[in-house]
Structure formats: structure tokens, C-alpha cells
Amino acid sequence: MKNTIQQLTHYDQLSKEEAFQLLVEISEGMYNPSSIAVLLTVFMMRPITVAELEGFRDALLELCKKVDFGGVETIDLCGTGGDGKNTFNISTLASFVVASCGIPVSKHGNSGVSSVSGSSNVLESLGVKFSADNDFLKRTLDEAGICFLHAPLFHPAMKNVAPIRKDLGVKTFFNMLGPMINPAFPRNQLVGVYDLELMRMYSYLYQKGEKNYTILHSFSGHDEISLTTDAKFISNQKEGVLSPSDFGANQVLDEEIFGGNSQKEASEIFVKIISGKGSEAQNHVVAANAGLAVSMVKGVSIKEGFELAKENLLNSKAKMALDKLIKITND
Structure with missing residues (x-):
């Protein structure tokens, strides 16, 4: 060394x-x-x-400990984190919305390192139990439409690094790696990155494979579609810029997508939004990210994906997927 x-x-x-x-x-x-x-x-x-x-x-x-779903093609919605924006858990909420639209989701996530609450933190606080058992994961995918892959259970190589990352409390190159190391090897992926240089690197590596992918970076610095500004995207088909108006949504303010000052606050915000009681700004940001994923997989327009995602968020179909996941993982 x-x-x-x-x-x-x-x-x-x-x-x-x-x-x-x-x-x-x-x-x-x-x-x-x-x-x-x-x-x-x-x-x-x-x-x-x-x-x-x-x-x-x-x-x-x-x-890694690999996961086999027997040919079922899934999607992962995951950001690198490390953008320092402390938004609520947008990609995790969007994952449940996408699952409610009939698209199998293998969500890869971890506890927060440089943020108040990572996807693992918020789901664990709501009662989701984590496992690396393949049959267990396949059951959650089949019945809830989504499975959650808690990264430490699948990446034993990380055990010597995790406590050091936590002590440092800042983004490291492991943030860059997170979305690329899903042990289920999903066919589809919507991935957000925290800067344009990393977007270029992701694009170079992803174009060497066979994934159906879209890489995102909002010009505001967010590692997802934030609707606070335009966002650049690169997919396996094209690249361009997405504006809030492309989704039929209004521009939002940074403070409207704030994620809270504690894990407790983050969980409360998560529950409020997935229960259909979020603000218009919160709902639209979730629906924009979920809608783009729906558009990628189902081949519908971005606006159609957005509307379907928003409908399933507001009519509690996304919450039903979460409730099923909690129930199954506690059986």
C-alpha cells in the first residue's frame, strides 16, 4: 500500500x-x-x-454475493450520493412508484455516509428487514414488485472500508461505485451522478455493456432530476437536456425538496410522501424520476410516464408496494 x-x-x-x-x-x-x-x-x-x-x-x-432472479429483468434507480444537497429519499420513493407501475425493481442501497439518511436507514426505520437470501429476495420481487439489496450484505469486500467511510463522513470513490455494483446485475438502470465529469466516466463504462440505461445530473448539482433546474441525461440511445416543462411540471425550490435534519425527520417525510400527502413539489420530483424510469422500460413518452407515476403515488399504489415489502420481510 x-x-x-x-x-x-x-x-x-x-x-x-x-x-x-x-x-x-x-x-x-x-x-x-x-x-x-x-x-x-x-x-x-x-x-x-x-x-x-x-x-x-x-x-x-x-x-460480491450475486443474486439470480431466473431471467426476470429488473430496474435499479440509484444515485451516487455525495452531492451534499440533503434532499429527501427521492430515488427510494421513486423505486416504489416504479414497482407499482408493474416494473420489477431490484433497489441497491446503503446507509447514509455523507447524508442524513440513506435508503437503508429510512427503510429499516419503517420496518423493512434485510436479507441476502436469494429465495427471500425473489419472493419480495414476485409479491411486492420490489426487493431491496442492502449493500453490506452483498459486498463482503466492503467490510474493511465501511467504518472508515463512516468516520470520514464525506464522499469517496466508493460513492462513485455504488450504482455500478448492484449484485442482481439489473438489465435496466436509472442512475444519478453528482457531477458532469463522473457522468462522462459512467457513460464510457456503460456503453461497453448491454444495459438499458439513463445517467442523470441536474445542473444544480443534484444526483437526480431535482426540478430545481434543467438536467443533463445520457442514455444508451441519445443524450440531451430535460427541463421541468418536459414532464409537465413546474420548477421547484431547493428548500421544497429538503430531506430533514435527522433520520427521524427523513422517515417522516418519506411516509408523508408515499402516503400521497406530499407537497406538489415533492410529488412532482418523485414522479419525474419514476416517470423517466417508466418511459425507459415501457417505451412511453416522458410525460406519460410522469402522469402514470404521479397517479400511482397519489392513489397509494406505491404505498401498497411498500406495505407488502414490510409484511413479507417480517413473515
């Missing part, structure tokens, strides 16, 4: 193979927490390269 850190601090780059091997060695407990913390810090001081990101990703995918 010492030689690697010296190499990186001199602005040398790791090859894809070197990055792969480094992460394997970290997973095998070959380095102490101080060395890992220094490594994470170095990557906060200089940009990660595409080859390094690809090597880290490939290592985590090889080492």
Missing part, C-alpha cells in the same frame, strides 16, 4: 488491473485502517481515472 500511495501522490495512475488487485487486497484485510483512510483521502485530492474506476468496479462485482 505504501508504494501505491506514493505512486498516487505523485499523480501516477493505476492501471485497470492494478486497481482491481488493490481492491481485492483491501477486501482480504491486507491493509490497516490508517492506510485505507490515506488511500481514500488521496482520491479526494486528485481525480480518479476511468481505468481505476473500472478496475475497482470489476473487483467488487467479482467478489
Whole structure:
């Protein structure tokens, strides 16, 4: 590790193979927490390269506990986090809306590191139990239309890194990796990133595969469609800019999508919105992200996807999916 850190601090780059091997060695407990913390810090001081990101990703995918749904094609809605915006749990809420539209969702998530409440935090607070058992996950997918993949259960390689990330409390290159290491290998993916440079890197890596994907970044800095401003998107078919008017929605203010100051507040906001009692701004932001996912998979227009998503959010169909997930995971 010492030689690697010296190499990186001199602005040398790791090859894809070197990055792969480094992460394997970290997973095998070959380095102490101080060395890992220094490594994470170095990557906060200089940009990660595409080859390094690809090597880290490939290592985590090889080492993960894989999930097999027997050919069922799912979608994951996931952001990198690390945008510092502290919004409510938009992609998690959108995931339940998408599931209520008849699209199987394999939602990959984790506890918050650089935010008040991650997807795992809010779902656990509502009574969702986590498991890595394949049959258990398949049942939740079949009956609730959604399964939740709590990242630490599937990525044993991360156990030596998780406490260090928590202590640092800031985004690291592991934020960049999160959406790319879903152990169910979903065919469809709506992924948000926190800056345009990372969007470029994601696009380069995703176009090498066979995913049906859309990568998002709002010009306000959000790692999702925020409706506070326009958002750039890159998909496997095209790229462009989406405005609130493209969804038939109004522009919203940052404070209207605030996520609360505590996990308790975050959970209360989540319940209010999924119960159909959110504000227009909250509902529209959820429906915009869910609607884009619906448009991707079902081939309908973005406006049609938005309207269907909004309807299912307001008529409690999304909440029914959540209630089913809670019940099944507690049986």
C-alpha cells in the first residue's frame, strides 16, 4: 500500500488491473485502517481515472454475493450520493412508484455516509428487514414488485472500508461505485451522478455493456432530476437536456425538496410522501424520476410516464408496494 500511495501522490495512475488487485487486497484485510483512510483521502485530492474506476468496479462485482432472479429483468434507480444537497429519499420513493407501475425493481442501497439518511436507514426505520437470501429476495420481487439489496450484505469486500467511510463522513470513490455494483446485475438502470465529469466516466463504462440505461445530473448539482433546474441525461440511445416543462411540471425550490435534519425527520417525510400527502413539489420530483424510469422500460413518452407515476403515488399504489415489502420481510 505504501508504494501505491506514493505512486498516487505523485499523480501516477493505476492501471485497470492494478486497481482491481488493490481492491481485492483491501477486501482480504491486507491493509490497516490508517492506510485505507490515506488511500481514500488521496482520491479526494486528485481525480480518479476511468481505468481505476473500472478496475475497482470489476473487483467488487467479482467478489460480491450475486443474486439470480431466473431471467426476470429488473430496474435499479440509484444515485451516487455525495452531492451534499440533503434532499429527501427521492430515488427510494421513486423505486416504489416504479414497482407499482408493474416494473420489477431490484433497489441497491446503503446507509447514509455523507447524508442524513440513506435508503437503508429510512427503510429499516419503517420496518423493512434485510436479507441476502436469494429465495427471500425473489419472493419480495414476485409479491411486492420490489426487493431491496442492502449493500453490506452483498459486498463482503466492503467490510474493511465501511467504518472508515463512516468516520470520514464525506464522499469517496466508493460513492462513485455504488450504482455500478448492484449484485442482481439489473438489465435496466436509472442512475444519478453528482457531477458532469463522473457522468462522462459512467457513460464510457456503460456503453461497453448491454444495459438499458439513463445517467442523470441536474445542473444544480443534484444526483437526480431535482426540478430545481434543467438536467443533463445520457442514455444508451441519445443524450440531451430535460427541463421541468418536459414532464409537465413546474420548477421547484431547493428548500421544497429538503430531506430533514435527522433520520427521524427523513422517515417522516418519506411516509408523508408515499402516503400521497406530499407537497406538489415533492410529488412532482418523485414522479419525474419514476416517470423517466417508466418511459425507459415501457417505451412511453416522458410525460406519460410522469402522469402514470404521479397517479400511482397519489392513489397509494406505491404505498401498497411498500406495505407488502414490510409484511413479507417480517413473515
